[in-house]
Amino acid sequence: MELCLFLGCNTPAIRPDVERAIRASMPILGIDLVDADNYVCCPAFGAFPSTDTDSWLATSGWNLSIAEEKGCDIVVQCGSCYSSLRMGREHIMHHPEKQERVNELLEPTGRRVDGRSKVRHVSEVLYKEIGPETIAGQLKKSLKGMNGVVQYPCHTLFPSEVVGFEDSAREPKGMRRLVEALGANVNSYSRELQCCGGAGGFMKSTPEQAIEFAQSKFDAILAETQTDFIAVSCITCLMHMENVQNTLNKRVGEERYKIPIFDYNQLLALCLGFEAKQVASICNVPRDSVLSRIA
Amino acid sequence: MDLKGSIQDLWKDIYNTGDLHHCFNCSTCLSGCPASYGDPPLLVRNLARMVILGLEEELLNEDTPWACVSCSKCEEMCPMDVKPFEMILAIRQWQSANDETRVPPSIVEIYKRGYTQAVGVNTDLRDSLGLPELKTITNNPELLQMFREMLMKTPVVSANDYMFGG
Ligand code: SF4
Ligand code: SF4
Numbered sequence: 016m017e018l019c020l021f022l023g024c025n026t027p028a029i030r031p032d033v034e035r036a037i038r039a040s041m042p043i044l045g046i047d048l049v050d051a052d053n054y055v056c057c058p059a060f061g062a063f064p065s066t067d068t069d070s071w072l073a074t075s076g077w078n079l080s081i082a083e084e085k086g087c088d089i090v091v092q093c094g095s096c097y098s099s100l101r102m103g104r105e106h107i108m109h110h111p112e113k114q115e116r117v118n119e120l121l122e123p124t125g126r127r128v129d130g131r132s133k134v135r136h137v138s139e140v141l142y143k144e145i146g147p148e149t150i151a152g153q154l155k156k157s158l159k160g161m162n163g164v165v166q167y168p169c170h171t172l173f174p175s176e177v178v179g180f181e182d183s184a185r186e187p188k189g190m191r192r193l194v195e196a197l198g199a200n201v202n203s204y205s206r207e208l209q210c211c212g213g214a215g216g217f218m219k220s221t222p223e224q225a226i227e228f229a230q231s232k233f234d235a236i237l238a239e240t241q242t243d244f245i246a247v248s249c250i251t252c253l254m255h256m257e258n259v260q261n262t263l264n265k266r267v268g269e270e271r272y273k274i275p276i277f278d279y280n281q282l283l284a285l286c287l288g289f290e291a292k293q294v295a296s297i298c299n300v301p302r303d304s305v306l307s308r309i310a
Numbered sequence: 311m312d313l314k315g316s317i318q319d320l321w322k323d324i325y326n327t328g329d330l331h332h333c334f335n336c337s338t339c340l341s342g343c344p345a346s347y348g349d350p351p352l353l354v355r356n357l358a359r360m361v362i363l364g365l366e367e368e369l370l371n372e373d374t375p376w377a378c379v380s381c382s383k384c385e386e387m388c389p390m391d392v393k394p395f396e397m398i399l400a401i402r403q404w405q406s407a408n409d410e411t412r413v414p415p416s417i418v419e420i421y422k423r424g425y426t427q428a429v430g431v432n433t434d435l436r437d438s439l440g441l442p443e444l445k446t447i448t449n450n451p452e453l454l455q456m457f458r459e460m461l462m463k464t465p466v467v468s469a470n471d472y473m474f475g476g
Contacts, residue, residue, distance in 0.1 A: 027436075027444060028427035035439045052445040053453055055424040060380040062416040062426070063464075065402035070417070070464035077457070095380060120463060124456040169381035174395075184386060212344045215379035221348035228347045293439050 016144065018090040018135070019082040020048040021100065024056055025250045026093060029297075033250065036284040036294035037092060037137065043153060043287055044145045051081045051089070057096040061215060064099065068106075069116065075103025076117040077124070082132035092137045092278070094170030094249035095214055100134040101178050136171045138248040138279060139180040142189035147196035155288035156309050157198030162241045164202050165190035166256065168249035169210045193279055194246045197286050202240035206232045211247075213255025226266075229259040233272050244305045248279045257299040275302040285309050313363065320364035325400040332390035333358045339384035339394045345377040352377045354384050354394040357401060370409060375401045406466050413470055421461055421474050423448045 018041075026034050041048055055077055056062060063070040078100060082089045091097045107114045108130035118127055141150065167187050175184035182188070187208075191201045209232050212218070218225045236242060247253050253276055260272035277295065284294040291306050321330060337355050345352035352374040360369050375398045384394035405412040416426050423429075430446035447454045458474075461467045467474060 022429075022444075024425045024427040024429055028425070028429045028432060031432065031436050031439055031441055035441055038441070050442075050445065053447050053450060055447060055457060056420045056426050058420065059416060059426055060399065061376075061414055062420055064399050065376075065414055066406045066417060066466035067403055067464060070461055070467060073460055073464060074420075077460075098380065098382065120460050124453075124460055169379075169383060173382040173386035174393075175386060178382070210342075210344045210379060210381045210383070212379060214381070215345075216376040217345045217348060217379045220373065220377040221345075221350075224348045225344075228344055296439070 016045060017047045017049060017087045018140065019051050019085050019087050019132070021051045021054060021057075021078065021082075021089050021091040021096060023091065023093040023096040023250065024059075025254065030250060030253065032294055032297045033092065033253070033278045033281060036278065036280040036289070039289045039294055040280050040284040040287055041140075044141075044149065046090070046140060046145070048090070049085055049087065051078065054078050054081055057093075057099040059095060060099055068113065069120065072103055072106055072113055072117045073120040075100060076107060076121050076128040077126060079104055079107070079130065079132055079134075080121065080126040080128045083128060088133040088135050090135050090137055090140055092248060092250060092280070094136075094168035094251060097134060097136045097168070098170035098178055104130050104134055105177055136168070136180070136248070138168070138171060138189055138193065141193055141279070141283075143180060147192045150193070150283065151196045154197065154286045156286045158194075158282065158286065158309060159198040161199045161243045161305065161308060162202050163194050163199040163244050163246055164204060164207065164236055164240055164242045165194055166211060166245055166247040166252050167208060168247070168252060170249065190246060190248060190279065194282070197282055202242050204235050204239040206235040211252045211255050213251045213259075218255070226259060226262055229256070230263055233260065233263065233274070236274065237271070242274060243308075244275045244277055244302075246277055246279050246282060250278070253278050260300055273300055275300055275305050277302070277305070315365070315367055317364035317366050320366055321361050324361050324369070324404045325397050327393070329391045329393060330358065330362060330397065333362065333392045334390065335359065336389065338387045338389060339392075342383040342387060344379050344381065345374070348374070348377050350374060354398070358392060358394065358397060361397065361401070369401065370405060372401070375405070407469075410470055413466060413473065417467065418473055421458055421467065424454060424457060
C-alpha cells in the first residue's frame with residue numbers, strides 16, 4: 016500500500032531521527048511512502064485555525080491536494096497535524112460552500128481539493144492496517160524482559176467521531192498492543208489517558224500549572240509502574256515529556272524523573288535491526304538503559 | 311453579573327451554531343481539560359455562557375482560549391454537541407478579527423517560510439542520518455510566492471498586511 020508521508024514541522028526540523036525511523040520501518044511492513052513535496056504547515060491550530068476559516072482551510076486544502084494528486088491517503092505521526100488535517104478535510108468535504116471557497120483560493124496555485132484522500136495516523140496504520148501479529152513476525156530483536164507504559168496521542172482519540180479509530184476512545188488499546196508486539200510488558204496506571212499537556216498555549220500561558228499537571232502524570236507512573244520507558248506516537252508528546260522531566264528534576268533538586276521516551280516507530284525500527292545512531296539518536300533524557308537491553 | 315453591556319446577537323458573530331444554545335452548564339467539558347488547571351483556568355463552560363450572553367468586553371479581554379492544547383477532550387465529552395473546541399477556535403478567530411494584537415505571530419512565520427520551524431535547512435544533520443533532501447516551499451521561491459498570494463486574499467492576513475511585509 017502506498018501512503019503520502021506528511022512530516023509536519025517539528026519532526027523533520029528538530030527530530031529527524033524519528034523521520035528516519037518511520038522511513039526505515041514502514042516499507043518493511045508493506046507501506047510504501049511517497050513524500051508530500053512542497054507541503055506547508057498543517058496548519059497548526061494556534062495559527063490559521065485561530066484567525067479565519069479561509070486561511071485555515073486553504074492551507075489544509077493545499078496539503079490535501081498533494082496527496083490527492085498522488086492518488087493516495089496521507090499518513091502522519093504528529094498528533095496536531097493529524098487532527099488539523101482531518102478537521103480541515105471534514106470541513107471541506109461536508110460544507111460545499113467551504114469547498115468552493117477553498118478551490119477558488121487554490122485555483123491560481125494550480126491545485127484543487129475534494130477530500131478524496133483520507134488522513135491516517137501512523138499508529139492507526141500500524142495497528143489496524145498492518146496489525147501487531149505481522150509486526151511481531153518481522154522482528155530481528157525484541158524488548159523482551161522490559162516494562163513499558165504508553166502515551167496515547169489525544170489527537171487520535173478525540174473527538175472520536177471525527178478522528179477516532181479505536182473501538183472505544185475511553186479504552187484505547189492500539190498503543191498497548193503495538194508495544195506488546197515488540198515483546199515488552201505494558202504496565203497500566205491511573206493517569207494513562209491524561210494528556211501530556213505539551214501542545215497549544217498551556218505551557219506558554221501558564222507554565223507553572225502546566226508543569227505541575229505533567230508532574231502528576233510522572234508521579235503516577237513512578238508510583239504505580241515498573242516501567243523502563245514510555246512509548247509515544249506524537250512529536251509533541253515526545254519532546255514535551257522529555258523536556259518537562261528535566262525541568263522537574265531542577266525543581267526537586269534530584270534526578271528523580273529520567274524515564275526514557277521513544278516514539279513507537281523508533282522502538283519498532285530498533286527491533287527491526289536498525290541502528291540507534293540513525294533511528295534514535297536525538298534525545299534530552301538518556302536512553303542507554305533501554306538501548307543496551309534490546310536484543 | 312453585569313449584563314448592561316451585553317449584545318444579544320453577538321453569538322452569531324462569534325459562533326453561529328444552534329448547538330451552542332443547548333449548553334446547559336453541566337461542566338463536563340472541564341473534567342478532562344488540561345488547561346482548566348491553569349491560572350487563570352480555561353473554563354469552557356463559562357466561555358460558552360459569555361458567548362450566549364453576548365459579553366463583548368469580557369470576551370475581548372479573555373486570554374484563556376489561547377491556553378487550550380487542542381486535545382478535543384471537551385468535544386468528546388460534551389453531551390449537548392456544543393463542540394467546545396470549535397467554539398474555542400471561533401472565539402480566537404473573532405478576537406483576531408477585532409484586535410490586531412491577538413493575531414498569532416506563528417501565521418507570520420508560516421507566511422514567510424511555509425512552516426513554524428526551519429524545515430529542510432538542517433541538511434548536515436539529515437545527511438548524517440541518511441535522510442533525503444526535502445522538497446520544501448522555503449526552497450522554492452515561485453511556489454512560496456503563490457502560497458503568499460493565496461494567503462493575502464484571506465481576511466486576517468489581508469487586514470494586517472503590514473505584518474507580512476518583506
Ligand atoms: S459540556 Fe457541553 S453542555 Fe456541558 S457545560 Fe460544557 S459546553 Fe455546555
Ligand atoms: S480542546 Fe482545549 S478546551 Fe477542550 S479539553 Fe482540550 S484543552 Fe480544554
